[in-house]
Amino acid sequence: MSSSNTPSSTISPPALKPLKLNSAGLGQSTTSKEKPAPVSSKLQAPKLNFSLGGSDNNNSKSTAKPATSKLTPPKLNFALGGSKSSGSSKLATPKLSFSLGETVAKPSIKSTTWSPTTTSLVLVKRELETHDSMSFTFAAADQTLFDFKPGQFVTLAVEIDGKTHYRAYSISSVPQQKQLRLTIKRVPDGLVSNWLADNLAIGDNLSALNIAGQFNSSDCQHKAKLLLVSAGCGITPVMSIAKTLLAQDSDADIEFLHCARDKDNVIFHAEMQTLTAQHSNFKVQLLLENSDGFATFSRENNSNALAHQTGMVSKDVIQQLYPDLQDRTIFLCGPVGFMKAVENIAQESDFDMANFFQESFTPAADNKQQDNLSLDASGASTASVMLYVPDFAVEKKVVQGASLLELLENNGVPIIGACRAGVCGSCKCKVTSGEVKSTSSETLTAAEIEQGFVLACSSTVEGDITVALS
Numbered sequence: 001m002s003s004s005n006t007p008s009s010t011i012s013p014p015a016l017k018p019l020k021l022n023s024a025g026l027g028q029s030t031t032s033k034e035k036p037a038p039v040s041s042k043l044q045a046p047k048l049n050f051s052l053g054g055s056d057n058n059n060s061k062s063t064a065k066p067a068t069s070k071l072t073p074p075k076l077n078f079a080l081g082g083s084k085s086s087g088s089s090k091l092a093t094p095k096l097s098f099s100l101g102e103t104v105a106k107p108s109i110k111s112t113t114w115s116p117t118t119t120s121l122v123l124v125k126r127e128l129e130t131h132d133s134m135s136f137t138f139a140a141a142d143q144t145l146f147d148f149k150p151g152q153f154v155t156l157a158v159e160i161d162g163k164t165h166y167r168a169y170s171i172s173s174v175p176q177q178k179q180l181r182l183t184i185k186r187v188p189d190g191l192v193s194n195w196l197a198d199n200l201a202i203g204d205n206l207s208a209l210n211i212a213g214q215f216n217s218s219d220c221q222h223k224a225k226l227l228l229v230s231a232g233c234g235i236t237p238v239m240s241i242a243k244t245l246l247a248q249d250s251d252a253d254i255e256f257l258h259c260a261r262d263k264d265n266v267i268f269h270a271e272m273q274t275l276t277a278q279h280s281n282f283k284v285q286l287l288l289e290n291s292d293g294f295a296t297f298s299r300e301n302n303s304n305a306l307a308h309q310t311g312m313v314s315k316d317v318i319q320q321l322y323p324d325l326q327d328r329t330i331f332l333c334g335p336v337g338f339m340k341a342v343e344n345i346a347q348e349s350d351f352d353m354a355n356f357f358q359e360s361f362t363p364a365a366d367n368k369q370q371d372n373l374s375l376d377a378s379g380a381s382t383a384s385v386m387l388y389v390p391d392f393a394v395e396k397k398v399v400q401g402a403s404l405l406e407l408l409e410n411n412g413v414p415i416i417g418a419c420r421a422g423v424c425g426s427c428k429c430k431v432t433s434g435e436v437k438s439t440s441s442e443t444l445t446a447a448e449i450e451q452g453f454v455l456a457c458s459s460t461v462e463g464d465i466t467v468a469l470s
């Protein structure tokens with residue numbers, strides 16, 4: 001989602017490490033030399049192998065986009081530049097296993113700083129948050145402190161049926177801890193979210209590629225008074241922001257408005273109750289479309305009931321709940337339509353949009369039409385164009401208007417589409433001839449745009465096109 005709201009505050013780009021390719025074509029940090037310490041275990045956890053390319057056309061989208069369009073984007077690029085062999089390479093991921101109960105060998109005690117490309121994650125806990133969302137807590141074997149900015153997301157590489165899929169998920173835990181929590185909602189027909197919910201077991205290894213996201217409370221300068229607003233699974237990064245501020249013993253005055261369909265769809269309900277009981281500077285207001293049975297639900301969670309009311313977000317509700325709105329910084333995350341409504345309310349309330357930060361989070365279903373994206377030589381469609389990727393011997397008739405990312409994935413080009421929403425920059429590639437229509441170029445520099453680089457996830461093919469990865 002794009003936004004015309006551009007905070008004037010100065011925001012430094014996240015400290016993301018540039019990536020370079022190893023011989024297998026895997027992006028590696030150019031700075032980290034840390035290796036996870038091996039841990040012996042009586043439980044041999046399943047090992048995931050990571051190969052590049054061949055990602056199917058799952059179109060689930062985890063959209064993370066700040067309202068800060070003038071911010072310098074993170075310089076990310078882990079497109080696999082021109083390595084023809086990388087499409088089938090197995091990546092040499094750290095071999096970690098996890099022991100439940102008995103410890104056979106102790107890992108190194110020395111804490112290290114997280115380097116996503118060299119630190120394999122080990123699942124240590126699964127928690128059902130709602131009927132369709134789940135928190136996954138990961139650890140590392142080398143006492144890694146997971147370093148990120150509250151509100152950021154991480155890109156996971158998940159191998160399913162021999163193919164590696166990349167998805168970006170928001171972090172719901174606090175930085176500088178030895179555990180990392182991701183909270184993931186099942187996307188209808190979503191390949192990766194449902195696979196994780198159904199298959200990822202305690203002790204399984206998973207690989208993370210990078211962390212990113214300009215929507216975070218470190219880079220977005222904010223006042224001591226905040227209004228955090230979320231809906232659905234958009235609560236994930238906002239919860240990380242709230243918990244981090246509270247853990248810092250911040251003097252922040254935090255109002256938290258969370259909207260959900262009903263009681264069964266309130267993620268982190270018990271956690272919010274606990275935080276409310278512990279911190280007088282943290283107040284939660286739930287806004288439920290249907291609050292039937294909410295009182296019973298709250299008591300069942302064995303704590304004080306959270307304040308709640310029935311209804312949809314509106315100007316009246318906001319002004320009634322937050323008469324000091326102008327004194328606050330707003331952090332907003334949720335589905336696109338919800339965020340647009342809140343943005344309109346803020347503007348209609350003459351809110352200073354320099355203090356308004358947002359990130360969209362709208363998962364989409366798999367693209368069921370993927371087989372129709374590429375047409376063979378006898379394809380009947382007249383709305384077809386040619387796709388050429390010389391470095392990977394791709395020469396194919398495809399549907400005009402199709403997603404460039406999906407076309408490249410379908411044809412075995414090892415490109416990584418992590419956020420699939422024009423935010424992370426992982427799908428950067430170069431159009432050497434032909435034309436595309438792009439809806440986002442947020443992570444590209446002016447020089448890169450001039451050279452023909454585009455974000456494949458945000459581009460559609462409009463004519464015959466030749467593409468390179470670098």
Ligand code: FES
Nearest residue numbers: 418420423425457
């Ligand atoms: S996949 Fe993240 S910008 Fe394209």
